[in-house]
Amino acid sequence: MLEELERNLRAVRARAYVRVVGTFRELSWVAFEIAMPLLSVGAYVFLYRALGAPERYIGYVLLGGAMTAYWLNVLWSMASQFYWEKQSGQLEIFFITPVSRMSILAGMAAGGMFMSTARALGTLVLGSWLFGVQYRMEGIWAGLGIFLLTLAALYGLGMVGASLFMMYGREAWHTANLLQEPIYLLSGFYFPVRALPRWLAAAAGIIPITLGLDAIRQVVFPGAVDGLLDPGLEAALLAVSCAAYFVLAHAALRKLEDLAKREGRLTLRWQ
Amino acid sequence: MNAIPDGRAREAAVLAQGVSRWFTDTRRQRHQDGSDAPAGPRRVVALDRVSLEVQPGELFGLLGPNGAGKSTLIKILSTLLLPSEGTVRVAGYDVVRQAHQVRRRINMVSGGETVGYGILTVRETLWMFSQFYGLANGPALKMIDEYLETFGLADNAHTRVNKLSTGMRQKMNFIRGLLNDPDVLFLDEPTLGLDVQTARIIRDFIRDWMRRRPGRTVLLTTHYMAEAEELCDRIAIIDRGRILACDTPDGLKRRVQSHSVFRIEAARLDAPPEADGRWPGIERISWEPHPATGRTRITVIAADDAAVTPLLADLRERGADIIHLSKVEPTLEDVFLQVVGRGLGEHSGA
Ligand SMILES: Nc1ncnc2c1ncn2[C@@H]1O[C@H](COP(=O)(O)OP(=O)(O)OP(=O)(O)O)[C@@H](O)[C@H]1O
Ligand SMILES: [Mg+2]
Numbered sequence: 001m002l003e004e005l006e007r008n009l010r011a012v013r014a015r016a017y018v019r020v021v022g023t024f025r026e027l028s029w030v031a032f033e034i035a036m037p038l039l040s041v042g043a044y045v046f047l048y049r050a051l052g053a054p055e056r057y058i059g060y061v062l063l064g065g066a067m068t069a070y071w072l073n074v075l076w077s078m079a080s081q082f083y084w085e086k087q088s089g090q091l092e093i094f095f096i097t098p099v100s101r102m103s104i105l106a107g108m109a110a111g112g113m114f115m116s117t118a119r120a121l122g123t124l125v126l127g128s129w130l131f132g133v134q135y136r137m138e139g140i141w142a143g144l145g146i147f148l149l150t151l152a153a154l155y156g157l158g159m160v161g162a163s164l165f166m167m168y169g170r171e172a173w174h175t176a177n178l179l180q181e182p183i184y185l186l187s188g189f190y191f192p193v194r195a196l197p198r199w200l201a202a203a204a205g206i207i208p209i210t211l212g213l214d215a216i217r218q219v220v221f222p223g224a225v226d227g228l229l230d231p232g233l234e235a236a237l238l239a240v241s242c243a244a245y246f247v248l249a250h251a252a253l254r255k256l257e258d259l260a261k262r263e264g265r266l267t268l269r270w271q
Numbered sequence: 272m273n274a275i276p277d278g279r280a281r282e283a284a285v286l287a288q289g290v291s292r293w294f295t296d297t298r299r300q301r302h303q304d305g306s307d308a309p310a311g312p313r314r315v316v317a318l319d320r321v322s323l324e325v326q327p328g329e330l331f332g333l334l335g336p337n338g339a340g341k342s343t344l345i346k347i348l349s350t351l352l353l354p355s356e357g358t359v360r361v362a363g364y365d366v367v368r369q370a371h372q373v374r375r376r377i378n379m380v381s382g383g384e385t386v387g388y389g390i391l392t393v394r395e396t397l398w399m400f401s402q403f404y405g406l407a408n409g410p411a412l413k414m415i416d417e418y419l420e421t422f423g424l425a426d427n428a429h430t431r432v433n434k435l436s437t438g439m440r441q442k443m444n445f446i447r448g449l450l451n452d453p454d455v456l457f458l459d460e461p462t463l464g465l466d467v468q469t470a471r472i473i474r475d476f477i478r479d480w481m482r483r484r485p486g487r488t489v490l491l492t493t494h495y496m497a498e499a500e501e502l503c504d505r506i507a508i509i510d511r512g513r514i515l516a517c518d519t520p521d522g523l524k525r526r527v528q529s530h531s532v533f534r535i536e537a538a539r540l541d542a543p544p545e546a547d548g549r550w551p552g553i554e555r556i557s558w559e560p561h562p563a564t565g566r567t568r569i570t571v572i573a574a575d576d577a578a579v580t581p582l583l584a585d586l587r588e589r590g591a592d593i594i595h596l597s598k599v600e601p602t603l604e605d606v607f608l609q610v611v612g613r614g615l616g617e618h619s620g621a
Contacts, residue, residue, distance in 0.1 A: 007405030014402035022390045089384050096349050097403035098374040261353045264294050267346055
């Protein structure tokens with residue numbers, strides 16, 4: 001039992017380490033990835049200022065821009081990761097080890113979160129300074145708590161995605177690409193999600209970032225009155241979806257791995 | 272963990288009983304007439320009722336041409352693929368129901384595999400995989416350094432994986448397969464595409480490893496005859512999903528020893544004649560044309576020496592020059608021809 005736990009924890013750490021080290025070796029990319037979101041954010045900032053929107057909108061947009069780092073990470077390096085690894089023949093090697101697939105994914109998630117946080121923080125700090133964003137200091141801790149819940153739920157969703165991509169991802173690149181932009185819109189990365197039709201906003205709640213962003217905006221920016229739901233309720237919903245996604249990921253990985261082994265899809269390379 | 276019951280120690284390292292595996296091939300079929308209208312899914316039988324038993328301590332070889340089903344069998348044994356029917360036990364556990372137990376005791380290395388992330392160094396990559404087996408850092412790194420030394424990779428310990436040559440990468444991958452000191456090691460064409468020296472190092476290592484670790488089992492697939500002959504205690508010849516013979520290399524050769532085996536080299540032979548029953552007494556014949564030299568190497572397995580005379584006459588009649596003719600001691604290659612009905616290098620015609 002203990003041996004089992006140790007092995008899985010070691011796997012989580014090793015898989016996370018690889019991510020972190022890998023990114024540190026390509027630091028020039030990090031600078032690029034911090035700066036890129038600021039371009040879109042900048043465009044919205046000027047737009048909102050030109051339209052005379054309340055000052056908190058500048059904060060909304062910057063927070064959304066910083067959160068893109070996580071969405072991109074979950075999409076390209078979590079959900080589709082097993083698919084890439086299957087293509088490169090690496091998945092087989094991971095799967096013959098006596099380690100839970102959840103541990104491998106958790107390691108990827110931990111490493112990914114760490115690196116994305118470096119990016120998001122960079123964007124946030126730089127953007128706050130550039131655009132003079134105001135925060136409500138009393139709300140920071142609550143905001144941080146909701147943020148952590150959002151991340152857990154988001155990476156849980158990424159794990160569900162990983163099992164689906166592993167089994168069905170024929171065109172992983174296209175699928176990931178297809179999902180990237182619409183979610184920017186649906187989850188309200190650059191505007192309060194309440195602006196969307198109610199049913200659409202509710203549907204977008206499947207992506208934890210929607211509720212997370214909305215709740216964090218309400219607690220950390222002064223005078224925020226444009227939330228979708230009460231932030232406490234949103235936090236509760238996030239906690240529920242977090243648990244649901246982990247249970248679902250666990251079940252889906254089991255089921256789909258079994259199916260893949262049955263259909264011969266775990267190992268793509270033949271002939 | 273439960274103590275290992277007494278009986279387990281004596282259990283076979285690999286036990287496959289009546290294992291079949293088929294795939295549904297849903298790709299569009301190209302018809303004989305060249306059109307490619309959908310023909311509906313086609314069932315490809317990769318393994319057909321394969322049974323085999325490998326004892327602990329054995330170095331067992333699976334020898335077969337492309338598409339014979341070697342990799343399919345390895346994947347089933349290493350818990351990556353389910354058998355369509357039949358039962359398989361590895362290291363005493365059922366690969367379907369006790370996959371986790373099996374995984375703790377096995378490892379697998381496939382030739383030509385790309386492994387690791389290009390941005391990591393060799394040592395980091397191996398360390399990562401060692402963690403998947405729960406090894407503590409100190410002992411893991413010590414073992415890794417020793418293996419890097421053994422394989423002449425010590426100077427490249429800190430080289431990034433994407434800077435390695437094919438041979439180095441394959442050596443690294445081979446080391447990965449040893450990290451958990453597996454009871455059963457599956458090697459799927461471990462020397463595929465390697466230069467002679469690197470292949471030599473790997474073969475020597477395998478033999479040495481077996482010697483130093485009594486009770487460890489290696490199951491190796493190859494389509495290099497020499498490799499199978501040099502390494503294996505026993506060899507199974509597999510073709511089109513079926514095991515056609517299984518014996519020691521000498522035992523296999525004994526099957527052809529009562530026959531006469533000839534090697535003929537002919538020039539200016541345009542097309543090999545239809546063989547079927549044309550020359551009485553000739554049981555098997557294989558033609559290997561060498562486009563570069565324009566010559567054809569012919570191997571003949573005949574009931575007796577005299578049987579080859581009508582063949583030679585026939586060849587001359589066709590305008591071929593016989594450059595060389597010799598009667599030889601049968602090799603595994605000839606066993607393969609005898610058992611399978613065609614040479615390993617020849618097309619299956621399927
Ligand atoms: N995942 C798969 N889906 C469909 N068919 C497959 C799959 N894997 C293998 N096959 C088919 O099964 C047969 C056996 O393939 P296998 O890879 O086991 O052969 P092999 O003996 O390893 O050959 P090689 O020497 O080329 O590696 C082939 O006809 C192959 O096309
Ligand atoms: Mg193969």
